[in-house]
Amino acid sequence: MATTITPKETSAKAGKPLERSVYAHATTPLVLAAFAAVYLLWGSTYLAIRVGVETVPPLILAGLRHFTVGVILYPILRWRTRVRPTAANWRSAVVTGWLLLFVGNGGVSWAEQIVPSGITALLVTMVSLWLVIVDWLRPGGVRPAPKVVLGLVLGFAGVALLVGPSHWGGSERIDLRGVAVLMIACFAWACGSIYSKHGGMPRSALLGVAMQSFSGGVALLLAGLLSGEFHHFHFAAVSWPSWVALAYLIVFGSCIGLSAYLYILQKSTAARVATYALVNPVVALILGWLFAEEIISLRTVIAAVVILTAVVLVITAPHRAPARKTDLEPVPAPGEV
Template identity: 40%
Template structure:
């Protein structure tokens, strides 16, 4: 039997792997999916199916039904993270933003998270400030590349998605969410319903893909991208500092860019390669306080 400390460490390692690697691959999978699916329809089905599966699983394990207050809180988080956040990324890729570049742009999430955290009285350490600043330099370099200039609307939508995701992440720590994975289930059900409503109101065709690849994409996004990775993210939000939980936004671009080049024929310029190197360096600075280096006095007091 693993000791409690080793079990916690093992869960943290697994959760970070899910965020860094599995979530990084979803950008390419979404890019493939929007070639067969209307974007909001695909995103909505993804989260509704995943949410219902998790909801049934939790009820079967004896979890209590969410209260009305918990449904409202979970719905608010689901709207910000999934309807606006993930839905925005899906739409941006449908509008022509490359999967790797979309992942690079989402690296603004920790910057927004830090700003919203300050609003709620969460000061950052000097190393976190340095990491966020370096990440911002990476974003500036990214915008010098051709990919972001190809779809200005997509670029703006990506930034909106990042801000929505960050705000929802910080706010979720103060809301009366259901316990455990039931919170993810509620968020995905509500977020998915809002995306399907958006699909109908925007006039998307109610068309299903004829190819098997379209259905494989949906299955991958439901099982790994939603149930596994999103649950890992919600777990980290409860157990690590917000800046560390959102540090996946620095690592996902590396995975997404490499997969996009290898399997989708995507290309990025010199500025974007440099931006990726800068962003990868930034994640190390953001994570150092979580690993025990350079913690602020406030952070130490919070963990005492």
């Protein structure tokens, strides 16, 4: 697609900020396809997890998913990138793998035993809010702007609405145990995301993901062993829908979805990429309603509007000029990668 060079773009060659170049290829068919993949594939992972945990214990399901991704991708990416991870790289991968995948994705998988997949996706959007809080509280952190503070208040008000009085809005309130686990998962994901930007990951983003997947997968499988999940787990008892769900999570959720996400990070702006956080829960709610008989009640609709409004306020608020490019990039949520 031909792109007209504007005076702003011309002036950028003289050392001024380039304002249009990041949009130059934002509407090519491949970029649009990558956005569609991130929107639809990651939005559908919540239903896949829900189907998977029907006959596979949650820690084993998440562990098999991430361990398989790590074992497959790591040797391929080592060969293609020629990057040799250092001990510091592995240390960062272990820490972030445990925070992001063991606590984060493992928590989501456990919660989906008692929380509908659509509601889970909605609550997981709180990662955007927890990122602000963690980035504020860390040493040398950034105090949030008033617009962001309003978003934080609205977001937690939306969660309170979901766990409010029973029968309000034509539905039961969400199980408090599941909400608590999801909030812990989101907090851990935010901590891992902030740490990964400053903790010495390898220069190849995909190789770093493979290392995190391997580390997190090992932690999840060990946790499944120690918690007794393997004692009650039998491969013969796993239904074919759960096997299909696991394969879907590995291939489409982790491999294809993540590749599409990293691609649009390179080809589009952070603000546009961040829209996936608004689309994914809507996709998850619709899929849960269509295929898992999950109810979309008045309570759910109002809470969704409140929480997603909060996310919009946070991701559209002006931020300080970052020291590193990665500070601008939105991060995937714990139910997706």
